[in-house]
Amino acid sequence: MSATDEPESTTELAPGENLAVLRKERGLTQVQLARRANVSLSLLSKIEVGDRTLTPAVAAAVGKPMGLTMAEVLGKAAVAKGKKRSLTHLRAALRDYDLPGLESVPVGQLSTDMEQAHKHRKQMNVSQLLGVLPKLLRDATTHAHTTNTAEAWTDLSEVYSTVYWVAARHRWMDMAELAVTRQRWAVEQHPTPIGVAVAARDRAGTYLNFGDVERGLTLIDRAIIDAQQALSGTDRDIAVCILNLRGMTLAGRLKDKREAKREAERHIRSAVATSDTMGNRDRDVLGLTVGPQNVFTHRLATYVDLGKPRDALSLTDDLSAALDGLPPTRVAPTHINVARAQLDVGDRDGALKSLSVAWDVAPQMARIHPMGREVFRVVSSLHRRSNPELTRLSKLSGIGL
Structure with a gap:
């Protein structure tokens, strides 16, 4: 390429x-x-x-x-303007997974660069993240091969997880699959139970994007058993919660809605139980947000997928408080899901307002988020007449009225 x-x-x-x-x-x-x-x-x-x-x-x-x-x-989704070269370099870095650089990487510099990437991801600065990922992946690869420690290999697996995240957001599933394969390989060099759980969560995500939710659920259930056997205390709750978040999303998209409801509620109950031990605020774990607030966002989204928009909207009485402190990566998709639910119950004006919030919180995500774009298309179609907010979002999204 x-x-x-x-x-x-x-x-x-x-x-x-x-x-x-x-x-x-x-x-x-x-x-x-x-x-x-x-x-x-x-x-x-x-x-x-x-x-x-x-x-x-x-x-x-x-x-x-x-x-x-x-x-x-x-x-x-198309690559961000001006980032085609970065995408080419990222693909090359993925190919060179077993070819470390000749010069060692200062640990402090790697930590700084990982933190920068983590910040870009949380703030949904997708184009900026794509710009720093190729070098970060090469440096993390070199560091892992050079030091050969569990921490270094876990860091590398976290970078691969971020590559998967970028690819999945754009629906570049060839890259997403390769990233999770490399992620699992990195984890296996010096396995840590949390790293293994996150890798399983991301692999199940590729099944989600391919629409093969049954196999994705099988992977999640197997990973939950492994985590329960390998971990204890808070670490076990964190790993199990992370996996259940993916599990409820997969379950909500099962074709048999009776089975979907049963499986989704099973994962929701487990996620709530494990997150209750983590306090009132979520925490960052290998680039992921885990805790009661993220359980809330996933639960709301799952109700929408289950075709239960009123149940989803019943959770939104104090949405600002529920989302307070969460990164844009969680806030914007939640408002998109609220818009989906509002549209399903016939509240076109409410759906437009929710979409506006999502665009204001994370415009780069909203532009590439398939349901954000789809809900706007339907909202604009149903409104029939343009208004200033429809016109604004039309220009931002590139979707004509």
Whole structure:
């Protein structure tokens, strides 16, 4: 890939629009796709014209008969302007996982650079993060090979986790899969139970993005058992909570909604129980946020995925307090999920307000977040008439009115 290349098949279309393009490219009628995907023709039609949102579960269902993953249906996001060269360098660093540099890396410098990357990630400065990741990955690789300590290999696995996070946010699933494979490899050089749990969580995330939620849940349940056997006390609660957060998201997207509800509630109960031991505020663990507040955000999102928007909205009586202190990486998606729930109950004005908050909190995330773009597409379609806020978000998102 040259310095001017982007990931293949990127799109600036919102997911529902992208679905219509993909269907037509394959010569399928709406009737044919609806029948093969076992979804309602009326629903498919409304999704394509912008009257209903394309949810992740439906995206996975319609993707299968077209030979596409959920991520491909939602649409791969293009690389940030001016960062194509950084993406090329990052891919090269991923290939060179066993080729450390010739010069040692000062520990203090590596720690500073990791903290900078962590800050960019929490603040959702995606383009800035992509700019520093290639060098950080090479330096962490060199340091791990040179010192060969558990701490150094854990640091490297954390960097790979961040690479996975960037790739998954853009739906660059080839890079995401490679990153989690490298992450697991790094962890196995000097295993730590927490590092193993985070690697399992990220690997399950690739199954989530491919729409293969059943296998993802199998991975999570296996990892929970391993964590319970390998850890004790607070460390065990942290690992189990991290895994349950992924578990409830996967469960919420099961096709059988009765099973989805049962499995989601099982993971929610476990996540609540383990997070209750961590105090009132969340903590950072290998680049992840874990604690009662993040359990709240995942629970709300899971209710939306389960088709229970009123249950999700019942959690939002004091949303500001619930999200206080959380990073933009958690605040913005939560407001997007609130917007989804509001749209599902017919509150178009509320959905627009929630989207506005998400864009203000983390504009770079909102631009690449598939549901943020999709909800805005439907909200703008249903409003019929433009207004200043619709116009503002249209310009920021690149989605025409």
